[in-house]
Amino acid sequence: MATKPVKLLGFWDSPYVNRVQFALNLKSIDHEFIEENILSKSELLLRSNPVQKKIPVLIHGDEPICESLNIVQYIDEVWTDGPSILPSHPRDRAMSRFWAAYIDEKWLPLLWEVYEAKEEDSRTTLLEKVREGLVLLEAAFVKCSKGKAFFGGDSIGYLDIALGGCLGWLKGIEKLASVKLLDETKTPALLGWAETFCSNEAAKNVVPEPEKLNKCLKEFQAQAAAATK
Amino acid sequence: MEEVKLFGYWVSPFCRSVEIALNIKGIQYEYIEEDLTNKSPQLLQYNPVYKKIPVLLHNGKPIVESMVILEYIDETWKNNPILPEDPFEKARARFWANFVDQKCFPALWKTIWSTSEQYEQNKAEALERLKVLENELGGKRFFGGDSIGMVDIVANFIGFSFRTIQEALKLDVFTEDNFPKLWEWAENFANCSPVKKCLPPQDKLIANFPPAYMGKTLVSSFQSRLQLQFHPPAAAK
Numbered sequence: 001m002a003t004k005p006v007k008l009l010g011f012w013d014s015p016y017v018n019r020v021q022f023a024l025n026l027k028s029i030d031h032e033f034i035e036e037n038i039l040s041k042s043e044l045l046l047r048s049n050p051v052q053k054k055i056p057v058l059i060h061g062d063e064p065i066c067e068s069l070n071i072v073q074y075i076d077e078v079w080t081d082g083p084s085i086l087p088s089h090p091r092d093r094a095m096s097r098f099w100a101a102y103i104d105e106k107w108l109p110l111l112w113e114v115y116e117a118k119e120e121d122s123r124t125t126l127l128e129k130v131r132e133g134l135v136l137l138e139a140a141f142v143k144c145s146k147g148k149a150f151f152g153g154d155s156i157g158y159l160d161i162a163l164g165g166c167l168g169w170l171k172g173i174e175k176l177a178s179v180k181l182l183d184e185t186k187t188p189a190l191l192g193w194a195e196t197f198c199s200n201e202a203a204k205n206v207v208p209e210p211e212k213l214n215k216c217l218k219e220f221q222a223q224a225a226a227a228t229k
Numbered sequence: 230m231e232e233v234k235l236f237g238y239w240v241s242p243f244c245r246s247v248e249i250a251l252n253i254k255g256i257q258y259e260y261i262e263e264d265l266t267n268k269s270p271q272l273l274q275y276n277p278v279y280k281k282i283p284v285l286l287h288n289g290k291p292i293v294e295s296m297v298i299l300e301y302i303d304e305t306w307k308n309n310p311i312l313p314e315d316p317f318e319k320a321r322a323r324f325w326a327n328f329v330d331q332k333c334f335p336a337l338w339k340t341i342w343s344t345s346e347q348y349e350q351n352k353a354e355a356l357e358r359l360k361v362l363e364n365e366l367g368g369k370r371f372f373g374g375d376s377i378g379m380v381d382i383v384a385n386f387i388g389f390s391f392r393t394i395q396e397a398l399k400l401d402v403f404t405e406d407n408f409p410k411l412w413e414w415a416e417n418f419a420n421c422s423p424v425k426k427c428l429p430p431q432d433k434l435i436a437n438f439p440p441a442y443m444g445k446t447l448v449s450s451f452q453s454r455l456q457l458q459f460h461p462p463a464a465a466k
Contacts, residue, residue, distance in 0.1 A: 051328065051361060065320045067327065077316040090304040091290060097297045102278065136278065 004061035006031035009045050011038060013208050013216050015108060016068035017056040019165035023075045025202040026156055027082035039223055069100055072161055086158045092144075093158075096151070099140050100162035107133040111169040114177070115217055123177065130173075130181055137163065138187040145189075149196050156202055164197050168208040172217070175210040233258035234286040236272050238265055239429050240437070242334070242386035243295035244283040249382045250299050252423035254306040296330060299379055311379045325365060325372060326383045333358045333384070337391050340402050348400075355402050362387075363411045370417060377421055387411070388418040389428055397435040 008031050010017030024031050036055050048057045048064035058065045065074045076085040086093050110130050117123040144151045151159035182191045198207050235258050237244035251258050263282050275284045275291035285292045292301045303311050313319050336355040343351045372380035405412040
């Protein structure tokens with residue numbers, strides 16, 4: 001089953017796509033990356049994800065799997081030779097899933113809202129909420145890592161991937177707004193984790209560079225605005 | 230000796246999901262009803278991030294968030310699996326469970342809270358979502374195949390409570406004419422023994438959603454508890 005061809009539909013600056021890329025790299029899975037144009041979705045994308053019409057989509061053989069965290073779990077369950085992504089104990093798996101869901105439902109959307117914020121006041125409020133979330137995630141990291149380098153312990157795990165995907169946008173915002181979101185006083189452990197994560201083989205050519213990302217997002221926002229006029 | 234407790238609230242479909250899963254697995258548990266206007270210290274201790282039910286306590290350790298709890302139950306008690314074994318089918322089930330949880334439930338919930346001005350628009354959105362679900366169900370008895378699985382469990386609100394509430398409020402969102410397959414699914418679902426065991430009494434449900442309240446400002450303590458729990462959408466600007 002693991003030998004069928006693998007394609008990933010996505011674009012390089014999406015946190016959701018980055019997550020899948022980390023997982024594919026972690027398991028050393030050969031794959032074809034098909035860059036999508038979000039404002040002009042391909043036939044393949046619409047056919048593969050007719051319900052949400054969103055990236056990432058992993059196509060394994062001819063079977064599409066959608067939604068980033070779903071795809072990461074799928075990869076973990078199919079490619080069992082490589083390092084495990086999810087922890088083995090159900091309680092630890094529950095903890096990983098809980099925080100990944102927190103990131104997706106409560107925290108990551110804030111980052112996009114920062115990019116979209118038109119006024120300084122709203123941006124400041126949002127940045128404060130981002131920081132509050134990071135303080136919670138710092139505590140989660142300390143608990144999950146048990147003194148090791150990653151949420152997953154000695155190696156990158158599910159929660160590393162879930163949060164690691166967000167590092168592109170997080171660093172982009174730090175540059176854009178000239179702020180520090182991960183800092184030595186409030187989130188020292190996460191600051192260290194981010195550095196370790198970004199220099200890991202699975203992540204280093206995936207996490208977008210802040211300047212390149214911000215330029216691309218600015219262009220996208222302009223195009224999206226023009227398209228709706 | 231396994232000790233399993235569930236902190237819940239009788240109307241909550243998220244809590245119901247957990248109860249159904251526990252019943253499918255034949256797990257004995259103690260149910261603790263929470264007063265959402267006066268949350269217990271244990272609830273706040275076990276779920277400090279969200280302070281919400283359901284909370285499953287297994288041998289003193291809390292698991293929170295209904296979807297996380299369902300996966301935990303399935304991974305801890307291996308009998309009567311609620312997720313397929315095949316990774317692709319499992320991914321499909323997770324996708325659809327998320328769709329029901331993130332797209333269907335909020336859309337249906339909005340119709341209940343609609344003012345008369347908002348209703349048609351909210352109803353249109355709910356109909357769209359239900360149509361997608363009806364297509365996915367296709368000719369299957371349940372989303373899980375021959376027996377109920379995670380998607381059916383997460384859709385429990387559609388399967389029972391929503392039909393009861395919409396009848397009480399005289400809404401016309403989920404009808405047998407519009408969604409014949411989903412309607413039949415709901416009948417079969419509500420009659421399954423793990424589901425029947427934990428359904429809220431129909432008359433109690435109806436009594437708490439009187440037609441008079443549709444779109445009105447929340448005044449009763451029950452309505453306030455519902456608001457605290459489910460954070461209904463802000464009124465249209």
